[in-house]
Amino acid sequence: MSDKPRTAGRVLLLGGGNMGGAMARGWAEQGSAGAIHVVDPQPGEALRASIEAGRLTHSTAVPDERFDVVVLAVKPQTMATALPPVRAAVGPQTIVISVAAGTTTKTIADHLGDGVAIVRAMPNTPALIGRGITGCFAGENVSQQVRDLAESLLSACGPVVWVAKEADIDVVTAVSGSGPAYVFLLAETLAAAGEAAGLTPELAMTLARHTVAGAGELMVRSEDAPAVLRRNVTSPNGTTQAALDVLMGEGGLAPLMRRAVEAAKRRAAELSEG
Numbered sequence: 001m002s003d004k005p006r007t008a009g010r011v012l013l014l015g016g017g018n019m020g021g022a023m024a025r026g027w028a029e030q031g032s033a034g035a036i037h038v039v040d041p042q043p044g045e046a047l048r049a050s051i052e053a054g055r056l057t058h059s060t061a062v063p064d065e066r067f068d069v070v071v072l073a074v075k076p077q078t079m080a081t082a083l084p085p086v087r088a089a090v091g092p093q094t095i096v097i098s099v100a101a102g103t104t105t106k107t108i109a110d111h112l113g114d115g116v117a118i119v120r121a122m123p124n125t126p127a128l129i130g131r132g133i134t135g136c137f138a139g140e141n142v143s144q145q146v147r148d149l150a151e152s153l154l155s156a157c158g159p160v161v162w163v164a165k166e167a168d169i170d171v172v173t174a175v176s177g178s179g180p181a182y183v184f185l186l187a188e189t190l191a192a193a194g195e196a197a198g199l200t201p202e203l204a205m206t207l208a209r210h211t212v213a214g215a216g217e218l219m220v221r222s223e224d225a226p227a228v229l230r231r232n233v234t235s236p237n238g239t240t241q242a243a244l245d246v247l248m249g250e251g252g253l254a255p256l257m258r259r260a261v262e263a264a265k266r267r268a269a270e271l272s273e274g
């Protein structure tokens with residue numbers, strides 16, 4: 001791999017659904033990638049507007065040309081059929097970034113060639129508003145320069161962190177890749193509990209949405225750890241303490257979350273087996 005400085009250049013995005021669409025919209029709106037071409041027989045809602053506005057080009061099949069960066073954002077179960085047509089788009093200088101849960105660098109290299117530089121990235125859907133976080137693993141052909149380029153591309157979605165072991169991407173998947181769903185579930189269940197306690201569904205949902213969003217924003221902006229922010233809400237022997245005695249008691253949130261994250265991690269490992 002040459003050491004000359006590289007830019008993202010022409011980017012091929014394979015799969016413009018929820019995750020690919022969130023990233024591509026961010027890139028297109030911030031102008032942080034070169035020309036983006038989306039290949040998807042049925043791109044998602046979010047991306048269709050960007051395609052129609054001419055911010056991205058689109059085709060249903062992989063075009064007959066080489067790209068500087070190829071981003072794989074199809075379902076892991078679709079990889080085996082989606083990857084073979086991509087081979088022609090990958091040259092010796094192409095960087096491949098896969099966001100697929102479970103699909104290993106080995107599986108990708110089996111389809112696209114052993115010498116290809118492959119970065120596995122695990123973003124999350126808040127990327128749509130530039131507020132995601134992406135965990136990455138650099139495959140064996142990835143130079144520092146390639147890593148920097150992948151990081152600059154992915155940082156349009158939010159902070160980028162790296163793991164040294166490929167298996168740790170499964171844990172990143174279980175924590176932050178899937179994590180937004182756990183937070184949305186928290187809002188849903190908080191609203192449902194408010195409703196069960198007597199509020200209208202609309203009011204309960206408004207309170208829950210703003211509470212989750214405001215607490216999230218406070219956590220990002222504050223230098224205090226989440227535990228400190230939690231204690232700031234909790235008056236001794238007050239209402240929060242009464243609720244936390246349930247949530248932090250035996251069989252409460254901590255063991256439940258540990259089981260949930262273990263289940264997601266296990267599923268990522270299963271997906272890697274095909």
Ligand SMILES: NC(=O)C1=CN([C@@H]2O[C@H](COP(=O)(O)OP(=O)(O)OC[C@H]3O[C@@H](n4cnc5c(N)ncnc54)[C@H](O)[C@@H]3O)[C@@H](O)[C@H]2O)C=CC1
Nearest residue numbers: 015016017018019039040042073074075076082099100101
């Ligand atoms: N949704 C999420 O929160 C996250 C998803 N991921 C990963 O992103 C990948 C995509 O997931 P989603 O966007 O949620 O799925 P999705 O179903 O919303 O999007 C997949 C897209 O791929 C397209 N597609 C199917 N076959 C294709 C082919 N042969 N060539 C080109 N496009 C094809 C579909 O039309 C669809 O638009 C998965 O591998 C998933 O593990 C990673 C992090 C978070």
Ligand SMILES: O=C(O)[C@@H]1CCC=N1
Nearest residue numbers: 100101173177178179
């Ligand atoms: O549910 C999934 O498999 C994907 C990976 C992380 C978030 N969504």
